[in-house]
Amino acid sequence: MKMCIACGMPMTRIADYPLYDISKNYCKHCANSDGNLVSFQEKLSALTAHYVQTYKMDKNFAEKTAYIVLKKLPAWRRSR
Ligand SMILES: [Zn+2]
Known part of the structure; x- marks a missing residue:
């Protein structure tokens, strides 16, 4: 799988x-x-919006969290 x-x-x-x-x-x-x-920026803003909506996170905190999560994945290791 x-x-x-x-x-x-x-x-x-x-x-x-x-x-x-x-x-x-x-x-x-x-x-x-x-x-x-999709681009890293697109994925980052989509995931940020998802966290804000689902977990009622503060926007800045959601974006930081999304960044850390995405940077662990092979597609984005070299993106910023
Ligand atoms: Zn995917």
């Missing part, structure tokens, strides 16, 4: 892949509508 390199989600079904393309190593949540990997 593969794990998304950009968010860590386990990809267990074909529907988890962008455009059902199982050759990709990232999930559909981390892809644009054309199937390409």
Whole structure:
């Protein structure tokens, strides 16, 4: 089983892949509508918004947390 390199989600079904393309190593949540990997900034702001909404985190704190979480993933190790 593969794990998304950009968010860590386990990809267990074909529907988890962008455009059902199982050759990709990232999930559909981390892809644009054309199937390409989103940018680090896009992923960072999406995850920040998710934390603010789900955990009622302060925006700055949510962004710091999102940054730390994303930097642990293979897709973003060299991004800033
Ligand atoms: Zn993903």
